[in-house]
Amino acid sequence: HGTSRVNEQGHLEIGGCDTTSLAATYGTPLYVYDEAHIRTKCRSFVEAFRQTGFSFQVAYASKAFCTMAMCKLVEEEGLSLDVVSGGELYTALQAGFPAERIHFHGNNKSIDEIKMALDAKIGCFVVDNFYELHVLADLAEERGEKIAVLLRVTPGVEAHTHEYISTGQIDSKFGFDVQNGQALEAIRYAHESNHLHLLGVHSHIGSQIFETDGFLVAVRRLTELLGEAKEQYGFLPEVLNVGGGFGIRYVEGDTPQPAETYIKAITDVVREELTARAIPLPELWIEPGRSIVGDAGTTLYRIGSQKEIPNVRKYVAVDGGMTDNLRPALYNAQYEAAIANKMNQPASEVVSIAGKCCESGDMLIWDVKLPPAVAGDILAVTSTGAYGYSMSNNYNRIARPAVVFVKDGEAELVVKRETYADVVGHDLLPKRAQLQR
Ligand code: LLP
Numbered sequence: 001h002g003t004s005r006v007n008e009q010g011h012l013e014i015g016g017c018d019t020t021s022l023a024a025t026y027g028t029p030l031y032v033y034d035e036a037h038i039r040t041k042c043r044s045f046v047e048a049f050r051q052t053g054f055s056f057q058v059a060y061a062s063k064a065f066c067t068m069a070m071c072k073l074v075e076e077e078g079l080s081l082d083v084v085s086g087g088e089l090y091t092a093l094q095a096g097f098p099a100e101r102i103h104f105h106g107n108n109k110s111i112d113e114i115k116m117a118l119d120a121k122i123g124c125f126v127v128d129n130f131y132e133l134h135v136l137a138d139l140a141e142e143r144g145e146k147i148a149v150l151l152r153v154t155p156g157v158e159a160h161t162h163e164y165i166s167t168g169q170i171d172s173k174f175g176f177d178v179q180n181g182q183a184l185e186a187i188r189y190a191h192e193s194n195h196l197h198l199l200g201v202h203s204h205i206g207s208q209i210f211e212t213d214g215f216l217v218a219v220r221r222l223t224e225l226l227g228e229a230k231e232q233y234g235f236l237p238e239v240l241n242v243g244g245g246f247g248i249r250y251v252e253g254d255t256p257q258p259a260e261t262y263i264k265a266i267t268d269v270v271r272e273e274l275t276a277r278a279i280p281l282p283e284l285w286i287e288p289g290r291s292i293v294g295d296a297g298t299t300l301y302r303i304g305s306q307k308e309i310p311n312v313r314k315y316v317a318v319d320g321g322m323t324d325n326l327r328p329a330l331y332n333a334q335y336e337a338a339i340a341n342k343m344n345q346p347a348s349e350v351v352s353i354a355g356k357c358c359e360s361g362d363m364l365i366w367d368v369k370l371p372p373a374v375a376g377d378i379l380a381v382t383s384t385g386a387y388g389y390s391m392s393n394n395y396n397r398i399a400r401p402a403v404v405f406v407k408d409g410e411a412e413l414v415v416k417r418e419t420y421a422d423v424v425g426h427d428l429l430p431k432r433a434q435l436q437r
Contacts, residue, residue, distance in 0.1 A: 002037030010344035015406030019340040028302040029320035035407040037296040042077040048263035061289030064386040069414035071095035086113040124148040140195035150202045153183040155221035159206035164214030204243025212265035223273035241285035248294040251334045290386035297385020303377045314351045321355015322362045323398040326391045340378040345371035
């Protein structure tokens with residue numbers, strides 16, 4: 001996918017760059033992002049909306065991969081940005097991202113984070129609960145401002161990959177429940193507040209979703225809610241936000257839909273349901289994260305030791321693992337891999353890829369077919385662009401890898417590799433220990 005191909009040397013090339021040269025130049029592990037492919041993904045959502053006639057905003061959910069370079073790229077593509085913390089907000093602002101296109105999410109934003117966002121004059125807050133609603137109303141009054149808000153509601157739909165469950169009273173830490181009247185009460189409060197500007201409602205039903213039916217059930221519940229809000233309080237939404245969650249292909253058998261399939265299905269049902277309730281069509285917002293960056297990222301590792309247990313399994317170890325990709329250990333997530341310097345050799349062996357952390361669960365891939373590997377070979381694990389770098393950590397005091405963007409045969413370092421000095425950079429030796437010496 002993207003701009004990947006096998007070059008004349010039989011090496012994996014991404015964005016016109018030989019991955020073995022990238023590994024030599026920047027070291028391993030290395031996150032490599034195919035810039036053209038990220039842009040194509042951004043444009044596919046925008047294009048899909050253009051065909052529907054809806055006004056829209058596509059907000060990239062930065063939690064999937066948040067760096068200054070990524071925020072800049074998203075800005076250039078004209079998307080909005082979903083942030084969920086002061087750190088993501090800071091990253092976006094440092095990259096020069098226009099504040100009015102930033103939406104702030106989260107179920108427990110701190111007062112400091114809220115003030116930081118207000119000072120920056122972000123576009124809107126996606127309010128999760130009554131506590132936050134009251135805090136915002138008080139701050140708005142204090143500052144003599146009106147704060148734009150969306151209300152995150154829990155429609156009682158949970159979607160996981162290819163199924164959705166309609167759960168009635170859903171047990172979730174997020175959002176105002178639709179079923180028990182909390183959502184309607186929140187709409188009343190925000191709509192009647194002199195300090196809040198209620199834009200509309202938001203829902204997010206899950207991640208890595210392949211089918212459209214979960215979204216459609218959620219939209220029907222949201223539009224029912226909006227119908228009640230119109231009848232009872234005369235509230236008409238300016239915005240309807242249906243969240244993110246659009247799936248990508250990690251391994252064979254994953255069957256995501258193209259962007260236009262999701263967008264067409266969602267816009268059709270929104271139009272139908274709102275028209276039936278005589279509610280003017282609002283702007284439609286979405287928040288894709290994984291589907292923008294997931295399959296644009298590849299991680300390069302250097303292969304080191306191997307362990308063979310005859311008739312059982314062969315372990316091939318790489319110089320990274322759960323520190324740069326927590327998803328296999330945390331979710332049993334599946335990935336595919338290839339040996340970047342042996343792309344034309346037959347995948348004749350089934351091996352399992354182990355990380356280097358002191359933990360048996362630090363396995364990146366169980367049972368993958370590869371050509372026979374030797375120490376020094378470069379292993380490329382594909383589709384690691386979402387929730388890889390963003391969930392990376394320093395377990396075992398391992399330094400975080402570097403990130404490069406590649407395009408048209410050029411590579412650009414966008415995150416420097418951490419050094420050991422970085423790893424101990426916030427440590428302090430206790431004064432007491434010095435006195436006792
Ligand atoms: N909007 C909201 C409110 C969200 O909570 C999320 C993801 C998104 C948008 C973006 O969802 P996406 O399009 O990326 O599926 N760490 C997990 C995924 C956690 C998703 C959390 N929320 C993983 O690695 O699979």
